[in-house]
Amino acid sequence: MNQILVRGSRIFDPASGLNEVGDILIEGGRIAALGTVNAGPEATIIPAQGLLALPGFNDIHAHAWPGLIPLCVDPEAAGVHAGATMVCDAGSAGWANLDEAAELFARRGAAGKFSAFVHLAPEGEKYLPEQGYERWDAKAAKAAIGRHSDLVVGIKVRAVEAALLCKDRDVVATAADFAHSLGLPLMVHVGDKGCVTLSVDAMYAETTRILGFLQRGDILTHAYTPFAGGLFRDGNPVPGLEAAISRGVLLDAAPGRGQFSFPIARRAIAQGFKPQLAGTDTVALPDPQPHFYCVATVISKFLALGLSLAEVAALATGNAARAVGKSDSAGALALGRDADISLVRLERGLFIFTDGGPGNLRMGTELLRPVATIAGGKRYDISEVIAGHRVDPVAAFRQMRERKKAATKR
Ligand SMILES: [Zn+2]
Numbered sequence: 001m002n003q004i005l006v007r008g009s010r011i012f013d014p015a016s017g018l019n020e021v022g023d024i025l026i027e028g029g030r031i032a033a034l035g036t037v038n039a040g041p042e043a044t045i046i047p048a049q050g051l052l053a054l055p056g057f058n059d060i061h062a063h064a065w066p067g068l069i070p071l072c073v074d075p076e077a078a079g080v081h082a083g084a085t086m087v088c089d090a091g092s093a094g095w096a097n098l099d100e101a102a103e104l105f106a107r108r109g110a111a112g113k114f115s116a117f118v119h120l121a122p123e124g125e126k127y128l129p130e131q132g133y134e135r136w137d138a139k140a141a142k143a144a145i146g147r148h149s150d151l152v153v154g155i156k157v158r159a160v161e162a163a164l165l166c167k168d169r170d171v172v173a174t175a176a177d178f179a180h181s182l183g184l185p186l187m188v189h190v191g192d193k194g195c196v197t198l199s200v201d202a203m204y205a206e207t208t209r210i211l212g213f214l215q216r217g218d219i220l221t222h223a224y225t226p227f228a229g230g231l232f233r234d235g236n237p238v239p240g241l242e243a244a245i246s247r248g249v250l251l252d253a254a255p256g257r258g259q260f261s262f263p264i265a266r267r268a269i270a271q272g273f274k275p276q277l278a279g280t281d282t283v284a285l286p287d288p289q290p291h292f293y294c295v296a297t298v299i300s301k302f303l304a305l306g307l308s309l310a311e312v313a314a315l316a317t318g319n320a321a322r323a324v325g326k327s328d329s330a331g332a333l334a335l336g337r338d339a340d341i342s343l344v345r346l347e348r349g350l351f352i353f354t355d356g357g358p359g360n361l362r363m364g365t366e367l368l369r370p371v372a373t374i375a376g377g378k379r380y381d382i383s384e385v386i387a388g389h390r391v392d393p394v395a396a397f398r399q400m401r402e403r404k405k406a407a408t409k410r
Pocket of ligand 1: 060061090
C-alpha cells in the first residue's frame with residue numbers, strides 16, 4: 001500500500017491533546033500511525049523536523065467556487081496551496097445558481113475538501129451589494145440545497161445597508177428562519193463601510209436586532225470590523241452580543257482586507273470576546289499583500305494579540321470543523337482519519353502585521369508560516385506568494401510613522 005511518512009515534526013492538535021515530537025504514517029490517504037513509526041522501504045518520506053504538524057486548516061470564509069464569479073479564486077489557491085486542506089465558500093453562490101456552481105465544481109474537481117455556505121440572494125455575491133431578494137423562493141432554495149447536500153454546510157447573508165433596506169422582506173430574519181428550518185448554521189456578515197442612507201446609529205441598532213435571530217452554531221463573520229454595524233462600538237460590545245455568545249453564537253475573525261481592526265480586536269479580547277473561528281475572506285482582487293489570504297497568517301495575528309498557540313490552532317482546526325458539522329472527518333489528527341495535515345514553521349523574530357484597513361499595524365514575535373499541505377494523503381506545495389511573504393520591519397516602522405503623522409494632521 002502507498003505509504004507516506006511525515007518524519008519528526010511536533011504533532012500538535014489541541015482537540016486530541018497531542019503535543020509531541022513524532023512521526024505520522026499515512027496509508028491509503030488515512031492516518032495509520034502516530035508517534036515513533038517504522039515505515040516500509042517503499043514509503044515516501046517527508047522530512048518535517050522543526051515543523052509543526054497540525055490538523056489540516058479549514059478556511060471557513062473564502063470565495064472559491066472555480067470559475068463562478070470574478071470574486072472567486074480557485075479552491076486550491078485558497079486551500080492546499082495556501083496551507084489549508086478544507087475551504088468553505090462563504091456565499092459566493094446563491095440558491096438560484098447553485099446548480100451551475102456545483103456543475104463547475106464537479107467538472108473541475110478540487111484538491112482538498114470543499115464546502116459552501118449558500119447565499120440567500122439568488123445569485124449569491126455575483127452582485128455586490130446583492131440583488132434579487134424579491135425573488136426569494138424558500139421551496140426552490142430548499143430543493144437546490146437538497147440536490148447538493150454533499151457541498152452545502154450553511155446559509156450566508158450579508159447585513160449590509162442594501163439588504164437591511166430591502167422592501168420585500170426582512171432579509172436577515174428570513175435567512176435565519178430558513179437556515180434553522182434546515183438545521184444549518186447561518187453565517188452573517190456584519191459591518192458596512194459604504195452606508196449612504198442609514199445612520200451609523202441605525203446600523204448598530206440593526207446589528208442588535210439581528211443578534212436576536214441567531215442561535216447556537218450561527219456565525220458572525222468579520223467579528224472585529226471597524227465598519228458601521230459591527231459588533232463593537234467605541235470599544236464596547238453592542239447590546240445583545242454577550243447574550244448571543246452565551247447562546248453559542250460563534251465569532252469568526254475573517255479579517256479580509258480591512259474588515260478587521262487591531263484596536264477593536266485588542267479591546268474586545270481584553271473583555272473576553274475571543275474569536276472561535278478564523279476564516280480569511282479570500283477573494284480574487286488584485287492584492288499587493290496576498291498573505292492576507294492565508295489562514296496561518298490570520299491566526300498569527302491572534303498570536304500577536306496574545307492568544308496561545310493552542311487557542312489559535314483550534315480556531316482553524318477543531319472549531320472550524322465543528323462549525324460546519326465536519327468533526328467526524330476533519331479538524332483532528334487521529335488514527336483512521338483522513339490524512340489532512342498542515343505543516344507549518346513557527347518562526348520567531350520581529351513581525352509587523354497589518355489589519356488591512358486605513359488603520360493599524362501590530363508587532364508580533366511569532367509567525368506561523370505554511371510549509372506544505374497534506375490533503376487526503378497527498379502532498380501539496382505552498383504557492384510562492386504565500387510561502388515567500390517576508391515582513392520588512394524597517395519599512396513597516398516607516399509606514400507606521402507615516403500613518404501616525406497623517407492621523408494627527410487630520
Ligand atoms: Zn466574504
